[in-house]
Amino acid sequence: MVRVVNVSTEPLPSPWRGLVDDAAIFPPGDVPLAEAAAAHQTRRSDPYADLVGTFVVKDLDLPALKATPLALSVVITGGAGQIAGTAALARKLHIAVEGVEIALRDPDDPVGNARRVAAAVDAARGEGKLDDHVPVYVELPHVGSTGSWLAAADEVAANEFRLKFRTGGLDASAFPAAPALAGWIDAALDRETPFKCTAGLHRAVRHTGEDGFEHHGFLNVLAATRNAFDGAALDEVVATLEEREPAVLVENADGLDRARRWFTSFGSCSVQEPLDDLLAYGLLEGT
Numbered sequence: 001m002v003r004v005v006n007v008s009t010e011p012l013p014s015p016w017r018g019l020v021d022d023a024a025i026f027p028p029g030d031v032p033l034a035e036a037a038a039a040h041q042t043r044r045s046d047p048y049a050d051l052v053g054t055f056v057v058k059d060l061d062l063p064a065l066k067a068t069p070l071a072l073s074v075v076i077t078g079g080a081g082q083i084a085g086t087a088a089l090a091r092k093l094h095i096a097v098e099g100v101e102i103a104l105r106d107p108d109d110p111v112g113n114a115r116r117v118a119a120a121v122d123a124a125r126g127e128g129k130l131d132d133h134v135p136v137y138v139e140l141p142h143v144g145s146t147g148s149w150l151a152a153a154d155e156v157a158a159n160e161f162r163l164k165f166r167t168g169g170l171d172a173s174a175f176p177a178a179p180a181l182a183g184w185i186d187a188a189l190d191r192e193t194p195f196k197c198t199a200g201l202h203r204a205v206r207h208t209g210e211d212g213f214e215h216h217g218f219l220n221v222l223a224a225t226r227n228a229f230d231g232a233a234l235d236e237v238v239a240t241l242e243e244r245e246p247a248v249l250v251e252n253a254d255g256l257d258r259a260r261r262w263f264t265s266f267g268s269c270s271v272q273e274p275l276d277d278l279l280a281y282g283l284l285e286g287t
Contacts, residue, residue, distance in 0.1 A: 011050065012284065015222065015256035018053035020274050021073055021099075021267040023198070025057065027170055029269025033061055040070060048275055048284065053265045054098050059086040066093045073099035073137075073267075080113075080120035087129040100130070101164055101198075103139035110141055110152035118159040135264075137196055139164040142176065150187060157191035162264070167216050168200015175200060175213050178241040181221070185228050185237065189262060197221060197266040204277035205246045216241060218266055218274060219249045219281075225259035250281050 022043070023029070024036035031039070040055045054073040057065065059082060062074070074090065074097055076082050083100065090097045100121075104113040117138060124130035138156045140149055140163065156163055165184050168175050176184070188195045197218075205217040224240040232240075243249055268274060278284050 012048065013257075015253075015260055016278060016284065017050045017260075019218070019260075019265055020051055020271050021053045021056050021196070021265045022271055023056040023267035023269050024271075025061070026199075026267070026269050031269070033057070033064055037065065037068065037070060043271065051275055051278075052271055056101075056267050059089075062086070062089050062093060062095060065095060068095055071096050071098040073097075073101055076100065076102040079105050080116040083117070083120040084124040084127065084129055087124045091129060097130070097134055099135050099137060101137040101139065101196075103164075104141055104152065107141040110148050111155055114138060114140075114152045114155035114159075118155065118161070121159070121161070135194075136161040137164040138162070139166060139198075142166055142174070153187050153191060153193070157193045161193075163188050163193055163195035165195055165197045166199055167197045167221070167266070168213070172213055175215070178216075178238045179234075181216065181241055182224065182228070182234055182237040185221075185225055185263075186234060189225075189228055194262050194264050196264050199267065201266045202268050202270050202273040204274065204281060205249060206242060206244050217249070219246075219253070219277075221266075222256045222259045222263055223249055223252060225263045226255055229258055229262065230255075246281055250283065253283060 022040045024031040025033055037055065043049055043052050055070045056073045056075060058075050058077050060077060072095060074086060076086060087097065102117055104110050106113040121130065121136055125132055138161050140152050153163065166174060167181065200215050201218040203215065203217055204219040206220050207215055209215045220241050220243060224237045227240055228237045
């Protein structure tokens with residue numbers, strides 16, 4: 001299968017390339033699939049096209065995307081047992097899968113659940129259904145950095161998968177507090193495991209949203225990841241995640257490319273909002 005390569009009319013600095021995965025079909029955007037796919041395809045020839053990574057869809061959406069030219073990240077809506085069938089269907093439909101995302105569904109046994117995912121991925125790869133280059137992102141139960149969470153993260157790292165952090169949603173419980181998110185970042189770096197984020201990161205800087213919830217900023221997360229990688233103490237990482245002054249983050253935006261080795265991307269139902277903030281803060285100047 002031919003891999004899809006992003007096309008850009010403007011070269012972006014490395015911290016921003018492929019940073020935003022287009023998750024327009026997911027809440028709160030809820031754009032119809034055909035409309036979202038067409039818009040994503042159009043963006044490939046727009047200025048700043050390199051900002052956009054994959055198009056995020058559900059496994060159930062694949063039949064409607066037959067022979068699509070888009071590079072997809074596919075969210076598995078069921079358990080590990082759906083991985084092989086989803087990969088086989090994508091291959092049959094000539095769809096380029098560039099990422100698989102799955103949430104562990106058993107909060108009482110995340111380690112066992114992670115092992116089942118690993119066995120399913122190994123089987124799919126062994127049968128030629130899932131290409132070896134395709135990263136697998138595993139979302140751990142949103143319970144904080146407990147012993148079982150850390151043990152599940154060990155399983156993710158041992159299988160050379162990646163972590164997925166849920167940073168927002170439709171209710172307050174979906175938004176992790178800064179100390180929890182800092183702990184997740186620290187755990188990922190400690191295991192040399194890349195991660196992506198999903199939900200709630202539409203804007204660059206931490207703020208209180210119209211929904212009344214405290215939203216993390218993607219610039220905060222990038223800076224916090226860089227600082228953690230550079231050896232900052234956990235309380236310093238928390239302070240970076242809680243920073244609400246754009247000027248402070250912009251003035252300290254050097255070296256964010258180091259963070260991208262670990263913080264690979266975030267899924268957003270809006271591509272325009274992250275772009276607007278990057279432009280407003282002058283972070284794309286000279287491109």
